[in-house]
Amino acid sequence: MWARRLTIPRSLLRPLLAEMDSTWGLALDRMASVAASLTDEQLDRWTQTLEAALDIAPSHERVVTVDARDHLRLWASLPPTVRERLLAGETLRYGELPVQARAAVLRLADQLSSSSSALFSTAALPPAAREPWGEAVDAGLRSILGSRVVMNTTVRYPRDLPNETRIRVVRTEVPAVGYQRQSERRAYRVISPAWDVGRSDASNAEAMRAPNEGLYVGLEEIQSLGILLPDGTAILCNVRSRRLTEGARPLNRGQLPEPVRRAIEEGRQAGGRTLDNAAKTGML
Amino acid sequence: MNSILFSIILLSAGSQTPTELPADSRLQARVEVVSTCVTLAELLQQISHQAGVPLKVATELEETLVVVRWGGEARGLLQLLGDYFQWTWEPDGAGYRLERTSRRREVEEEMWRRERLDAFDSAREALAAEISQASQPLSDEEQKKIQEIRRAMAALRNRPEGQTDWEAHNKLSIELQNLLKKADLARTLAMLAFVEAPEEARLRLVAGQAVTFADKPNPRQFPLGPRGRELAQRLVQEYSQLSKLSEEKHAELGPEVMRNIRTPFEPSNVKQVVVQSSASSGFPGFLFPLDSTVIVASFDDRALVSASVDTSLEAVKPKWSNQGTRPATDWSQIPVNESAFRRAVEAGKEELRREPCALFARMLLFLAERADRNLIAEASDAYAAPPFYELVEGHTVGELFTLLSRTFHLEVEDREGAIVLRQ
Numbered sequence: 001m002w003a004r005r006l007t008i009p010r011s012l013l014r015p016l017l018a019e020m021d022s023t024w025g026l027a028l029d030r031m032a033s034v035a036a037s038l039t040d041e042q043l044d045r046w047t048q049t050l051e052a053a054l055d056i057a058p059s060h061e062r063v064v065t066v067d068a069r070d071h072l073r074l075w076a077s078l079p080p081t082v083r084e085r086l087l088a089g090e091t092l093r094y095g096e097l098p099v100q101a102r103a104a105v106l107r108l109a110d111q112l113s114s115s116s117s118a119l120f121s122t123a124a125l126p127p128a129a130r131e132p133w134g135e136a137v138d139a140g141l142r143s144i145l146g147s148r149v150v151m152n153t154t155v156r157y158p159r160d161l162p163n164e165t166r167i168r169v170v171r172t173e174v175p176a177v178g179y180q181r182q183s184e185r186r187a188y189r190v191i192s193p194a195w196d197v198g199r200s201d202a203s204n205a206e207a208m209r210a211p212n213e214g215l216y217v218g219l220e221e222i223q224s225l226g227i228l229l230p231d232g233t234a235i236l237c238n239v240r241s242r243r244l245t246e247g248a249r250p251l252n253r254g255q256l257p258e259p260v261r262r263a264i265e266e267g268r269q270a271g272g273r274t275l276d277n278a279a280k281t282g283m284l
Numbered sequence: 285m286n287s288i289l290f291s292i293i294l295l296s297a298g299s300q301t302p303t304e305l306p307a308d309s310r311l312q313a314r315v316e317v318v319s320t321c322v323t324l325a326e327l328l329q330q331i332s333h334q335a336g337v338p339l340k341v342a343t344e345l346e347e348t349l350v351v352v353r354w355g356g357e358a359r360g361l362l363q364l365l366g367d368y369f370q371w372t373w374e375p376d377g378a379g380y381r382l383e384r385t386s387r388r389r390e391v392e393e394e395m396w397r398r399e400r401l402d403a404f405d406s407a408r409e410a411l412a413a414e415i416s417q418a419s420q421p422l423s424d425e426e427q428k429k430i431q432e433i434r435r436a437m438a439a440l441r442n443r444p445e446g447q448t449d450w451e452a453h454n455k456l457s458i459e460l461q462n463l464l465k466k467a468d469l470a471r472t473l474a475m476l477a478f479v480e481a482p483e484e485a486r487l488r489l490v491a492g493q494a495v496t497f498a499d500k501p502n503p504r505q506f507p508l509g510p511r512g513r514e515l516a517q518r519l520v521q522e523y524s525q526l527s528k529l530s531e532e533k534h535a536e537l538g539p540e541v542m543r544n545i546r547t548p549f550e551p552s553n554v555k556q557v558v559v560q561s562s563a564s565s566g567f568p569g570f571l572f573p574l575d576s577t578v579i580v581a582s583f584d585d586r587a588l589v590s591a592s593v594d595t596s597l598e599a600v601k602p603k604w605s606n607q608g609t610r611p612a613t614d615w616s617q618i619p620v621n622e623s624a625f626r627r628a629v630e631a632g633k634e635e636l637r638r639e640p641c642a643l644f645a646r647m648l649l650f651l652a653e654r655a656d657r658n659l660i661a662e663a664s665d666a667y668a669a670p671p672f673y674e675l676v677e678g679h680t681v682g683e684l685f686t687l688l689s690r691t692f693h694l695e696v697e698d699r700e701g702a703i704v705l706r707q
Binding site: 004005007009010012013014018021049053148 | 323347348349396494558636637638639663
């Protein structure tokens with residue numbers, strides 16, 4: 001009787017499936033429109049539905065998490081001109097946002113965001129162990145937040161946020177690699193940042209290693225959103241999306257474009273020096 | 285892992301039911317419909333085309349997904365559709381339109397609320413029994429077993445490159461996590477908050493609202509009981525120790541980073557402990573009853589594949605979780621030829637890229653055909669498991685930790701006022 005509540009409308013899903021069947025993912029802006037079109041209950045089934053249809057490896061950083069979807073909905077609620085200003089690096093005041101966007105910011109601010117934990121780990125890593133793109137994101141966030149970087153903290157403002165609250169966005173793109181991975185009885189399509197591919201090469205994680213052939217060129221978009229409250233507290237959200245680039249065709253490693261190969265090599269060199277095993281290598 | 289929900293009515297071939305549709309000879313037309321998984325709007329279009337009667341459905345209902353096998357008068361199918369959903373056919377131009385009355389909308393809302401509340405209550409009963417055993421120190425035997433498993437896992441990981449049996453490693457990992465669950469304080473605290481939740485809190489959860497349990501609740505929060513407070517304190521102690529370890533590891537990271545890592549985090553600073561509800565991913569397990577009752581089932585697509593090696597549905601035992609809201613109903617015994625079953629499943633796989641429910645719809649249709657029954661089934665993308673229950677029943681420590689990481693937090697006094705620290 002209430003199955004509709006839990007089901008992604010097919011009028012929305014079918015064109016998305018067709019699109020994702022070829023691109024393995026969606027652009028961030030497209031994902032934002034999806035998050036804005038669906039209810040939480042429907043989004044809770046998003047990953048499973050895609051996995052059932054497309055064998056795309058689940059990613060918890062897509063529209064699954066509560067704060068990621070609110071981040072995306074906030075983005076979707078912004079008029080194109082406001083998005084352009086934010087993407088150009090402009091800092092906007094909460095008070096100058098449209099009413100609908102302010103409601104979205106308030107909702108996001110009232111969430112206990114978990115995605116900032118990823119940023120926390122980036123900031124905590126010693127420079128040599130940071131992922132290259134992590135530095136860019138980190139630098140962007142520091143520019144959002146100024147000198148007082150307060151990670152992993154939120155303050156609840158149940159009624160409204162002060163007009164002086166500032167909003168800023170940093171969007172970064174990094175090269176990615178798509179490939180198929182066999183997992184138990186299924187073959188999954190996976191897209192990983194090229195740097196991660198290199199890092200898994202350097203580790204012993206055989207099951208995580210990308211093949212040498214049948215590789216596709218893709219990209220990962222990372223959008224970091226900072227809400228800086230007048231009291232100096234910051235709410236940081238981070239959402240990412242991966243997809244193949246247009247016209248992608250299977251390649252072997254030697255055929256990958258130079259920026260992708262370089263990122264793989266950088267990841268390989270940094271492999272084994274992540275936070276988890278930094279202590280073993282004497283870095284910490 | 286995919287979960288599919290099917291609410292099923294299996295109908296006797298050719299059965300007739302009273303109709304609210306007016307006398308209309310056009311509706312006596314015989315229609316043949318086999319729809320793997322279509323929206324109601326698409327189904328009505330098919331029927332309309334065959335019977336020559338314009339048929340529509342209200343916009344708010346048109347995305348309803350159905351699986352249909354039908355051979356008989358159009359009137360019978362239309363009436364059964366209306367009866368199943370308890371929606372009404374209204375004249376619309378030269379044809380008819382399926383509508384939902386405002387009263388029916390209210391009833392559905394109440395049924396939805398009740399269904400979820402019942403699920404919560406059943407889950408609470410199951411968890412209450414488990415709590416008495418939870419968070420107990422591990423016995424010597426269990427600790428020995430844990431060490432054995434860890435050694436075995438390490439041995440597997442240390443094999444020469446390419447020779448690691450990851451399947452065996454995963455099995456050991458699950459075994460280890462199940463053992464560790466017993467001593468998992470966070471899990472026990474989550475279970476306890478869930479079990480002790482007053483009705484008002486449960487109603488909020490049912491409505492999809494966030495609910496916060498705290499040892500010093502504000503007017504919008506709910507209190508933790510004595511045991512919850514005690515567990516929370518122990519958790520704080522654990523986190524405090526971890527935090528100190530973290531500080532030591534990051535001592536060389538520079539003053540700016542250290543200032544953030546070194547947020548005051550001593551047990552004495554703790555103002556309150558909070559456990560909050562959260563939405564999460566799907567619900568494992570599967571069930572495939574084939575009877576005349578409307579049922580709510582969760583279906584696992586991988587289980588489907590393994591089911592195909594058996595020769596009867598009886599072998600596909602429902603794997604009910606502790607939730608237990610739906611007792612297994614009578615199972616219709618329909619022998620399933622393995623090779624035929626496989627063919628049906630394989631055919632469905634081809635359609636998955638267009639319709640995620642296609643595989644299961646195919647199997648339903650196959651079984652309906654074997655049983656020589658007409659079939660009307662409602663499909664959706666997943667089972668409506670109560671989110672907080674999913675959280676508590678996280679299947680691995682890692683999953684549980686992930687879920688708790690955004691639902692469990694401690695509020696401590698900062699120099700500049702109270703802030704909330706997520707763990």
